[in-house]
Amino acid sequence: MRTTRRTTALVAAAAATMLTLSACGGDTDPLAQGTGDDEPSAPDTIVVGSQAYYSNEIVAEIYAQALEADGFTVERNFSIGQRDAYMPALEDGEVQVFPEYTGNLLQFFDPETTATSSDDVYVALQEALPDSLAVLEQSTATDQDSYNVTADFAAAHDLVGIGDLADVDEEIVVGGPAELEERPYGPQGLADVYGVDVSFEATGDTTVQDLVAGTVNVANVFSADPRIQTEGLVTLEDTEGLFLASNVVPLVGAGVAEEVASALDPVSAALTPEGLVDLNVRSTEEQLSSSEIAADWLAENDLG
Amino acid sequence: MGLFGDAIAWIFSPDRQTGSLPLSEAIGTHLAFTVVSVLIAAAVAVPAGWLIGHTGRGREVAVALSGAARAVPSFGLVLLLVLVLGVTHKVGASTTAFVLLAIPPILAGAYSGVEAVDRRVVDGARSVGMTPAQVLGKVEVPLGLPLLIGGLRSATLQVVATVTLAGYVGSWGLGFYIVQGIQIRNFAQILGAALVIVVLAVVLDALFAILERLVVPAGVSARRAPEN
Structure with missing residues (x-):
């Protein structure tokens, strides 16, 4: 057991050191x-x-x-x-x-x-x-929040604006970061502003992948995210000013x-x-x- | 009471029964992840550990592998496996990460339990004509149970705490509230969810304490280690 512990401790220490080092990586600490020079910057700096x-x-x-x-x-x-x-x-x-x-x-x-x-x-x-x-x-x-669907989903249901989601006859699952549920533009906002009832699925960092894979059919993605282009997503128009x-x-x-x-x-x-x-x-x-x-x-x- | 009171109020608020993840469902999925992960890990690690303990072979490999596995950051592993296996397999990916986390302590408990059996007892068993399988099944395994249960106990505690990470990839478990609470700066929610996890951990630990008394044969509990 003693050897086990020591090996574990060594490996763990090595891993911890690596993590710490990589966390401090780059030249922008x-x-x-x-901590260095606290002198006020020179004029014009x-x-x-x-x-x-x-x-x-x-x-x-x-x-x-x-x-x-x-x-x-x-x-x-x-x-x-x-x-x-x-x-x-x-x-x-x-x-x-x-x-x-x-x-x-x-x-x-x-x-x-x-x-x-x-x-x-x-x-x-x-x-x-x-x-x-x-x-x-x-x-x-x-670079703001926006609701996106896949091109196929948009074509199948004639979607242009967020309000069009109200006419979709299948269940709408909105994916996004966990906090979306509590944001004013989240599920509650969709119901209040557009009369669209949705269920919510927290998809964290894989929101776009989830949309493409079909585990959700509407995704909250930042409007400047390149994947809107590369994955051929359709951003639904926010005619009622739901998003800030x-x-x-x-x-x-x-x-x-x-x-x-x-x-x-x-x-x-x-x-x-x-x-x-x-x-x-x-x-x-x-x-x-x-x-x-x-x-x-x-x-x-x-x-x- | 302040924050602590707010956290308790958060747990018992009627709002916890609604929303995208009701509290009862969060506790259910949290426990399901924990139990399934530990069971799968046990199915792999217990036989392997017994075999290693009984034969004495592969011990170095097991020590090195389980040592290294303990150092793998679970957070990175969950996200990596989700990306590798694809988002349609989030449950499988998360479970795999938790299984990998649970294997080292169970493996260590299984092989060290068998190893710790006094050699004279094993020799005695052999000398009365027991086959190697009988020596393992009737002598080494029962006598090694206290350490094995200890391994399962520590694996379960590690997993129940780490299942929190599942909240980063989906609407599961109590981690969901913590991940959400950090972003919306709802500290009562973060602490409330953390307190529920603590309660789960304490309850599971108590269950293992009871289990340990029930299944370990009288006279071989860890507290009454044989004197040399």
Whole structure:
């Protein structure tokens, strides 16, 4: 038994070490911030942050390179994590530029919001933001929740909008992350807004695979997910504004808003919904790094 | 009472009987995953463990394999198996991961139980003319039962805690509430579901304690180990 324990302990320790090392992999250790030099950044140095979400990091890299092209010195602080984790850093001014999504950001500051259309959300967001933060012009690119069906299912039942689901005579099973059940746009929202009664199945990280395999027939997928294209999914139109519009927008420190606007507004103007999906495809399909993708995109749009 | 009170209130709320996963169904699926996984693991590991203990062969391999298996992160394994086997086999994929988790302690319990039997007793059994099968069935297995039951007990506790991960891939088990609760920041729900898992674990442990007293022949319980 003693040998067993020792072997186990050794193997377990080795595995734990490997996990820890790989967890810290990459050059973006969020904990490194604040432990090193705490000196305020030099003037004209802009700190750009990003979520730990590949698509967000690409947009952050585009912002960073656009700022560099405009003469700023840029410090990158990517993959910080979730909103609760990075928002304090933004409010303190440690991070000054961050790619955000209008709807989700509005919901963070004002959970009770009733705005759903793109313009209403943008206006409401400007009111809801604390004084230390500002949003620049929003882009038309969105990355928001959407309901999707397979092309076959859409053709078989003549589906265009979410409301058409009410006429489908078979049982509708909606798949999505576990929390979808409790969201305003979840099963309850479908019943209240569109009169569509559905059952819910938590499908976690395999929502798209579940839809394709047929274990669910409606799936909650982010609108900029490349698999909507690659798997030939049909996004149902949300005519009643069930989902909160979530456009990509630069969230910036109020103090630097004017300085950085000239570099970032043209980026937002050029970033389209299809353009965002293409950026994501280049990451997931071609496995390019965010800096390559960003440099190519800026060159194509004459913004470099 | 604060959060703890809220968690208790969450467990007994009438809302738990409705929704996509009623609490009774979550407990049912949680226990089903646990029992089925441990039974499958036992069907594999108990005969293998007895054979290893009886013959003394393959011990090193078993030690190395079960040691390595214990270090496999179950979370990664569940997701990996779901992707490999496909989303239509989520139940099978999750069960496989839990079976792999349960095998090492059961295997260790089975072979160490047989191994721990005093060699003089085995020699005695052989000298009165018992066949190797009789030595195993009438001497080594009954005398090794305390350690085997201990192995099953620890496997069951590990699995009942780990079945929580099934909530990441589907609407099953108490893990579903925890996964959902983290995202919607409902801490009462997270703690409530965790408390139910704790209760399940304690109840299962108590059942094994009773089982241990019932099935182990008088005089060979682990508490009264033979003195050398």
